[in-house]
Amino acid sequence: MMMTAGMAANAAPAPDSFADLAERLLPSVVNISTTQTLKNADKGLDMPQFPPGSPFEDFFKNFMDKHGGGNNPDAAPRRATALGSGFIIDPAGLVVTNNHVIADADEITAILQDGQAYKAEIVGRDTKADLALLKINAPTKLPAISFGNSDEMRVGDWVLAIGNPFGMAGSVTAGIISARARDINAGPYDDFLQTDAAINKGNSGGPLLNLKGEVIGINTAIFSPSGGSIGIGFAIPANLAKPVITDLQKYGKARRGWLGVRIQSVTDEIAESLGLKEQRGALVADVSPGGPAAKAGIKKGDVITRFDGRDVSEMHRLPRIVAETPINREAEVVLWRDGKKLTVRAVVGELSDAEETEQAKAAEKPSAKQDAGQTAIAGLGLSVAPLSPALRERYDLGNDAKGVVVTEVKPTGAAADKGVRPGDLIIEVSQEAVKSPADLAAKIDAARKSGRKSVLLLVQSEAGVHFVPLKIDATSSSKKDGGQ
Structure with a gap:
């Protein structure tokens, strides 16, 4: 294939050699050596197992005790070493490396190209980005890149x-x-x-x-x-x-911007449900009360398509964009809501450790039994019931729970395909609150009669609050069980 003139102008020529570049850069790269003390009580070597009375039993026991293994409480602790790399970014001795290179180290040594070794102190570390900054004290200025x-x-x-x-x-x-x-x-x-x-x-x-x-x-x-x-x-x-x-x-630590939203990807089904022409942006599944997003008027069901002048082409981009935004900056946020584009302004907060490490509950719920008065939502493959003291206790639902409870999910239905389980709460349909099983059935029937191919449910599960797009059967209708 022939290269055009424009392509040739933009392409850097292949170098004849990297020797000059390597010679200039090598003095700025250091070797990182770490040492960690391993206590034999929980890190010792395992003694090979032999039949009782074997002549090898005493031999290996003496060997393991002598070399710090086995269960000898008086054995000396062992020291483990690991190797990595880093590079100098400041002549005063600041060195960048990965956090995992120096994690759990008792001692860190930086070795320069000329063989000089210096003890390194940790200036700061960040596990999320896997970065660490070290400081070495050398008698002269060091070559930095x-x-x-x-x-x-x-x-x-x-x-x-x-x-x-x-x-x-x-x-x-x-x-x-x-x-x-x-x-x-x-x-x-x-x-x-x-x-x-x-x-x-x-x-x-x-x-x-x-x-x-x-x-x-x-x-x-x-x-x-x-x-x-x-x-x-x-x-x-x-x-x-x-x-x-x-x-x-x-x-000494990383400070990241915080918006205060839980987000999920925009799938083709979600885009169709919301009237988006293309699959893009980050769908807001939940908003932290009192957070920057809540104060800016961002709501559940909004799709964030642009943040602080940067496009959010997919959900995964938003956390990085927000994290990189300076704290306390007022950022312009472009949203898709109710079939329209609108713009709000949010003052970026600081992400705390608690918010960054929040984890969802993973406890298993007991299986559901058939409930009197439950309503089967035809076309979705699930049945729901109103909140009751018995259901709150069965599924460990708080007093602030809203919506209707999923009591049964057909194995081959649309709900099962999307991971909906008994005990989940359906809070909204197409961004409208659900007050009862009859209300849910009516909204599904209305969507079906209007020619909609899918509906967007807001579901609260063990994984948190998130949107679930479900295809609906154009010929089915909902019915109430007789309590059998």
Whole structure:
């Protein structure tokens, strides 16, 4: 295929050699060595098992006791070491690495290219972004490298990775950016750069660099069935890392923006239910009382399509955009509500540890029995009943519970396909409150008669409050059971 003149103008030429660049950058990359004391009481070696009276029994018992294993309470604690990489960002001795490289370490040592080793102190760390900032005290200024603009990197651009794979200090590998915005389920702000530059164990925390010698990523993870490089490595983008590193230097922790919403993806069915022309944005499933979103007038059922001048093309983008927004900034939020676009302004708050680590309950509920007076919602494959003291007790529902209770779900119905379970509460249908089973049935029948192919239910389950789109049968109608 012939390359056009425009494409040729934008493409960087392949270098004849990376030698000059590597020579300039290597002094700024350090090897990280950590030491952790393992108490033999819970970390000791397991003694091999032999039949009683075996001649090997005493031999191995003496060996294990001597070397700190087994159950000898007087055995000396063992020390474990681990290796990683980092890079200097300030001549005064500030070093960036991954948090997982120095996690649980008793001692951290940074080793420079010339072999000089210095004890490193932790300035700050952030588990969510897997970043840590260290400080070493050297008698002279150290060679530092700077961050580049990772947003400018394109798939196919050349990159270098420098680090300490398998303890082999100062290793340089070259490759390209293979993909952008990878979500590997490592954390809530996943937006990794993917590269085929060889990255192995020990490379974690080292820099991924462009041809200008700027850090555009921090090597963090690999995909490998064997544990070695197969050309699929992942790096934290510099533009995600820079504000976190700045916060770690100033406050010792990362400070993130907070909007106060629980969100979920917009599927094709949800988009059709809400009248959206395309599948995009973040659907608001719940709003924290008194939070920035609530104060701005954002409601359950709104779809956030743009935040502070940045498009929310998919749900996953919103948490990162909000997290990167300066605290106390008044941000413009573009919403889709009731078939219309509207704009509100929200003052971004600060995400607290409690809000960041909130987890849903995972207790199993008892199975449902047939309830007198329950209503079967035909076409959805479920039955519901009004809230009652017995149902509140059976499903552990609080006094503030609203809506109707799902009492039965047919295994082959639309509700079962979407994960609806007995004990869930249906709070709204198409963003209108549900007051009784008859009210729910009427709203479903009305949607069916108007030609709607699906309805959007607001459901409260063990996983929290979320929207569930359900297809409806155009020929079915709801009926009330006789209590048999």
